[in-house]
Amino acid sequence: MTFTDNVLNADGALIVGAGLAGLFCALKLAPRPVTVISPVPLGNGASSAWAQGGVAAAVGPGDTSHAHAVDTEIAGAGIVDEDEAESVTAEAAARIEDLARWGTPFDRDELGHYVLSKEAAHSRNRVVRVEGDRAGYAIMQAIIAEVRKTPSIRIVEGLTVVDLARADGRIIGVYARKLGDRYAEPVLIRARATVLAAGGLGGLYAVTTNPSGVRGHAMGMAARAGALIADPEFVQFHPTAIATGADPAPLATEALRGEGAILVNDLGERFMPAIHPDAELAPRDIVARANYRQIKAGRKVFLDTREAIGARILTAFPTVAKYCTDFGIDPVTQLIPVTPAAHYHMGGVKVEANGRSSLPGLWAAGECSSTGLHGANRLASNSLLEAVVYGARIAADISGLEPLRSPLAPFPGIGWDPVEGEAVEERLRNHISVKELRRTMTDLVGVERNATDLRTALRRIAEIEATAQGVTRSFLNMTTSATLVAAGALQREESRGGHFRTDFPEPRPEWEHHTEMTLEDALAIRAGA
Numbered sequence: 114m115t116f117t118d119n120v121l122n123a124d125g126a127l128i129v130g131a132g133l134a135g136l137f138c139a140l141k142l143a144p145r146p147v148t149v150i151s152p153v154p155l156g157n158g159a160s161s162a163w164a165q166g167g168v169a170a171a172v173g174p175g176d177t178s179h180a181h182a183v184d185t186e187i188a189g190a191g192i193v194d195e196d197e198a199e200s201v202t203a204e205a206a207a208r209i210e211d212l213a214r215w216g217t218p219f220d221r222d223e224l225g226h227y228v229l230s231k232e233a234a235h236s237r238n239r240v241v242r243v244e245g246d247r248a249g250y251a252i253m254q255a256i257i258a259e260v261r262k263t264p265s266i267r268i269v270e271g272l273t274v275v276d277l278a279r280a281d282g283r284i285i286g287v288y289a290r291k292l293g294d295r296y297a298e299p300v301l302i303r304a305r306a307t308v309l310a311a312g313g314l315g316g317l318y319a320v321t322t323n324p325s326g327v328r329g330h331a332m333g334m335a336a337r338a339g340a341l342i343a344d345p346e347f348v349q350f351h352p353t354a355i356a357t358g359a360d361p362a363p364l365a366t367e368a369l370r371g372e373g374a375i376l377v378n379d380l381g382e383r384f385m386p387a388i389h390p391d392a393e394l395a396p397r398d399i400v401a402r403a404n405y406r407q408i409k410a411g412r413k414v415f416l417d418t419r420e421a422i423g424a425r426i427l428t429a430f431p432t433v434a435k436y437c438t439d440f441g442i443d444p445v446t447q448l449i450p451v452t453p454a455a456h457y458h459m460g461g462v463k464v465e466a467n468g469r470s471s472l473p474g475l476w477a478a479g480e481c482s483s484t485g486l487h488g489a490n491r492l493a494s495n496s497l498l499e500a501v502v503y504g505a506r507i508a509a510d511i512s513g514l515e516p517l518r519s520p521l522a523p524f525p526g527i528g529w530d531p532v533e534g535e536a537v538e539e540r541l542r543n544h545i546s547v548k549e550l551r552r553t554m555t556d557l558v559g560v561e562r563n564a565t566d567l568r569t570a571l572r573r574i575a576e577i578e579a580t581a582q583g584v585t586r587s588f589l590n591m592t593t594s595a596t597l598v599a600a601g602a603l604q605r606e607e608s609r610g611g612h613f614r615t616d617f618p619e620p621r622p623e624w625e626h627h628t629e630m631t632l633e634d635a636l637a638i639r640a641g642a
């Protein structure tokens with residue numbers, strides 16, 4: 114058997130994506146056989162490994178999961194599903210224990226209690242962390258080590274999934290191609306259960322904190338297969354990506370503001386206290402818009418950590434400190450230039466409480482899904498939590514459907530060259546059409562939106578899709594996701610959470626609900642733009 118055979122069998126479950134959602138689900142499925150597809154070597158290419166803050170969980174003294182749920186609902190601006198918020202926050206402590214048992218070295222005090230950070234819109238310190246700002250990296254290292262010692266998990270590196278495979282009204286697996294081999298006919302990999310865990314869509318924007326492979330492929334391929342999509346318009350922009358011109362833009366975690374860092378402009382003015390009583394710790398969308406407006410008015414924005422954190426930044430926030438020094442900024446003595454950047458997608462493939470999508474045979478977990486937990490705006494550090502809670506729920510659901518089967522049958526070697534493959538993908542990622550698409554999203558579907566811009570964006574996306582040369586299914590997945598975001602944003606004539614319309618600047622009661630949309634609906638809106 115070779116990878117060029119037309120049909121391969123995954124046996125058991127197939128997980129698309131090797132971030133925290135995918136790998137956690139794989140571990141929870143053990144000893145049931147599962148194949149996990151990762152385009153790049155494990156640990157690379159996933160937002161999960163870049164998370165700085167940590168995981169939100171009510172594990173501190175005096176805290177309750179209900180208080181966590183209430184904060185989640187307030188941040189979500191009226192459209193968080195209450196049951197979801199209560200149940201996810203109630204499962205948080207058990208999932209943190211799983212992560213700790215699998216080796217995550219969470220920061221603890223001398224009595225062994227978790228050291229908890231405070232992030233925006235949390236009513237108390239509630240974020241478990243590792244070495245200050247290294248949570249994502251440390252969690253992924255621990256999980257990957259556990260995955261590697263679990264015989265029921267087969268990791269296949271070097272494949273990119275381009276389509277879901279559908280037959281008789283069910284998802285029966287995926288079509289995948291070798292990384293860097295865009296002209297090869299994708300191979301069908303059959304599976305009894307397919308779990309989409311291929312991340313969000315920040316990279317659809319020209320300014321983003323997401324890894325360069327995370328560009329809306331997951332939601333795009335699910336929508337093209339007919340899945341129902343929820344809340345596509347709700348994109349969270351992080352207020353403080355470090356503005357060095359690097360793509361992606363490195364993040365300066367919110368925990369810095371939690372420790373007292375302030376925002377100032379190039380005139381030395383601190384502008385947040387006049388905008389919100391919580392100043393720099395106001396909800397993310399408010400801080401992002403304040404920074405955006407400063408920049409639009411010709412100012413530059415900086416994060417000033419000098420007084421509040423000083424030299425401690427080097428040890429308490431080593432990741433941020435390294436990003437700064439890599440770009441010639443001394444964070445102990447200098448201001449850190451920052452900009453809003455596309456960071457997190459609240460919307461995605463609509464799933465039920467057990468992670469099932471609207472398509473039989475397809476589950477979705479992590480950032481590519483929309484569970485109803487985040488509403489219009491994600492509460493900080495609730496996304497890693499959602500990834501592990503849903504990873505576990507999906508594993509339980511799939512396990513309940515299938516009897517335990519024999520070990521995995523052999524799977525062919527992919528025969529790929531990571532360096533060459535990545536170089537080809539990098540060229541594709543910088544293709545002129547991709548650049549145009551990303552620029553369109555940042556300029557016209559960004560922090561502030563209006564009907565004229567959104568209509569222009571939809572027409573432009575259609576044009577880019579129609580005229581791009583050598584359009585691949587991967588690119589179609591991107592334009593599909595872009596269409597869904599812009600169509601949802603045009604349709605929602607109000608402002609709520611991460612979605613701000615300058616022509617409808619207030620929330621409207623008739624819009625206090627989720628958006629549900631198929632690709633067909635979005636294309637109809639695009640055709641009328």
Ligand SMILES: Cc1cc2nc3c(=O)[nH]c(=O)nc-3n(C[C@H](O)[C@H](O)[C@H](O)COP(=O)(O)OP(=O)(O)OC[C@H]3O[C@@H](n4cnc5c(N)ncnc54)[C@H](O)[C@@H]3O)c2cc1C
Nearest residue numbers: 130131132133134160161166167274311312479480494497
């Ligand atoms: C810089 C940064 C900091 C963050 N900090 C925090 C934080 O402190 N706390 C928090 O809760 N959240 C944080 N987030 C958000 C959080 O990291 C993500 O929402 C979460 O990690 C998503 O996990 P995931 O498993 O769904 O996706 P990811 O971790 O992004 O993994 C996606 C996987 O899918 C793979 N993939 C992509 N496309 C394909 C394809 N076509 N075929 C096959 N595989 C594919 C990728 O290679 C990757 O393996 C942060 C995000 C960023 C970018």
